[in-house]
Amino acid sequence: MKYNSKHVPVTDLKTPCLIVGVHERHRASTAFDTLDQASGGLLRRILRKGDFHGRTGETLMLYQVEGIAAARIVLLGLGRQKDFSALTFGEALRKATPALKQANIGSLAICLPDDEDGYALVREAIAGIEAAVYRFDECKSEVEKPRKPLRQATFVTDDRRHLKRLQKACAHGQAIANGARLARDLGNLPGNICTPTYLAEQAHKLARGQRKLKVTVLEEKDMEKLGMGALLSVSRGSRQPAKLIVMEYRGGKRGSKPVALVGKGLTFDAGGISIKPAQAMDEMKYDMCGGASVFGTLAACLELDLPINVVGVVPASENLPDGNANKPGDIVTTMSGQTVEVLNTDAEGRLILCDALTYTERFEPAAVIDIATLTGACIIALGHHASGLMANDDRLAEEITRAGEAANDRVWRLPLWDDYQKQLDSNFADMANIGGRAAGTITAACFLSRFTKSFKWAHLDIAGTAWVSGNDKGATGRPVPLLTQFLMKRCKVTD
Structure with missing residues (x-):
């Protein structure tokens, strides 16, 4: 349209x-x-x-x-x-x-x-x-x-006086719609087509002919050199090699600190050895919707030529059961040097995200937002209307909340108190990758927070908003509207 x-x-x-x-x-x-x-x-x-x-x-x-x-x-x-x-x-x-x-x-x-x-x-x-x-x-x-x-x-x-503002609304609305459509298309593709390699190819396609977008794809050997033991432990159960997709949009001033968007890119999640129930497992192709939203948001940035620097980081992998897959009780070493006891292999999103977040430090970001279909507990807490928000910076959380209200792509903030951290205690490693049934969305964010201490960070749990089930099954494109609105506001393109 x-x-x-x-x-x-x-x-x-x-x-x-x-x-x-x-x-x-x-x-x-x-x-x-x-x-x-x-x-x-x-x-x-x-x-x-x-x-x-x-x-x-x-x-x-x-x-x-x-x-x-x-x-x-x-x-x-x-x-x-x-x-x-x-x-x-x-x-x-x-x-x-x-x-x-x-x-x-x-x-x-x-x-x-x-x-x-x-x-x-x-x-x-x-x-x-x-x-x-x-x-x-x-x-x-x-x-x-x-x-x-x-x-x-x-x-x-x-009224001719309104025409210029309406034209701006058309441009903004169209770019956001196009970005959301890209995110929906990627999300709706089946896992046998939309593999980590396919996502990497789509990143290069997005950058084709775009001087402001640079794409780098790290292969497994590159991640091994960096010590990304958590991310690589997830891909061990798959025949598809993992990719770390890095997209640098340079629309702002040279040297201006970028906003980093880190999107979970699990192109299919069967749960690994802690295998999921068969019912509705096909919907686990949507476990890469966080990564898809990063693609969609960067596409909107390109279309609008936003005067801001943005880095998109998408760790992409599959999570399948295999003789070489993670086993409950395994201990992996993250890029940060911290060790993790894998008590549940189906809590893999945080394992690929933690290494991606550590990698993001090298860009010295002004702010980092990670986006992930991370926990079913978020659906229990908030349903399918609002995405969950947790953050280590109040101003950043408020900024995201206002952007969600303006874009009608709303979030609701949950606490990230130190009280919850002890649920991740492990007898054998620095931390466990799960914290039990209670407050599952919050303890997942607590896990990620241990890898974000050097920058302002917010976490969006989009498990309840990234797709719909039933007769209207399909990806929604959220939170592309929220993220694009956030960036437009940051660079003063919109009120």
């Missing part, structure tokens, strides 16, 4: 489809009143017939309305006026888009509701439309394509 904004009288806009919002009880916008007046009161007369109630996402399509240049007018339900927000607007368009696709409309125009913050409306509208049009059919032999796919949306304003 392509998005743009235009300043033009809504009655004169020639478009295959013009969308105008209506709240419940037929409370309408200025744009609706203008269209109604041009049509000789037709729109109000239709509303009085009672066929359209204004519920969120409800649609009513009208053809060749006299006095209006658009070929179709779609009345879009916006719900109750007192509950209306940018998020509601995006949800309404998400629900309405399938009906528009059925009508074989190649492009459409959208009248923005009366609201002071058109920027937020446009951002959420793009998010809603993109969620509705996304399809993953790369692995299907036959794909039914629409006769006329929806390709373009134009946001219409009657």
Whole structure:
């Protein structure tokens, strides 16, 4: 999809489809009143017939309305006026888009509701439309394509003063949507295609022709020299070699400290010797969604040409049972020199992340955020609505929280108190890789915190938000919106 904004009288806009919002009880916008007046009161007369109630996402399509240049007018339900927000607007368009696709409309125009913050409306509208049009059919032999796919949306304003800000919203929303789509595509690929080697190839592909992005891929022999015993212990059970993918985006001033994004890249996680139950194990292809979000965020940085330095580090591996795999009770030595007793081989994400975090020190980062589908306990704590956040710096945690609110990709902070650290005590090593059933999300973060003492660090547990199950199974692209918003705010590209 392509998005743009235009300043033009809504009655004169020639478009295959013009969308105008209506709240419940037929409370309408200025744009609706203008269209109604041009049509000789037709729109109000239709509303009085009672066929359209204004519920969120409800649609009513009208053809060749006299006095209006658009070929179709779609009345879009916006719900109750007192509950209306940018998020509601995006949800309404998400629900309405399938009906528009059925009508074989190649492009459409959208009248923005009366609201002071058109920027937020446009951002959420793009998010809603993109969620509705996304399809993953790369692995299907036959794909039914629409006769006329929806390709373009134009946001219409009657105030020229707002045009520049709306154009900025289109650019931001589109870049974030494109980044989230890349993350979704990578996440939805099966483990036999999306291997660590494949991810490394995608990093090189992302950097092709991009002078601001440098990619380095460390092989297992390179990691052995660095002493990454924890990361390499996970890949021992797989025939696929591990990769440490490093992507350096240089958009800021030379010498300016980068923000580091470290994404867990477990391309498939069977649990190793501590094997997972068979039910829904196919969804463990999503265990690399943290790494996928780093790819998506860097893609957004490139598209927006953000004036900031960012380093993306993705430790990529599989976790499978094998005669050479980690065994419960094994002790491994991390790159930091600390030793870990592996009490559960299914707690492998923290083992690949700890070495990646230590490696990240060499970039002298201004801040580090790691992103991982780390613990099922996070789903129990927060469900599928918010990602878990833990941090060793309050300002960084607040910065991430505000970015999540602005992007409607929210987080909830959990404590990282020293009280929890003792749950990781081991009789035989510096620490164990699990801390028992209690506070599993927090003790996983406590483990990682032992490798982050030299920089400001935050941990995002996206186990509940990276994908959905059931009939709508698929990757969500989160937290690309949050991370991109965080970076845009850091370099003052957005408010």
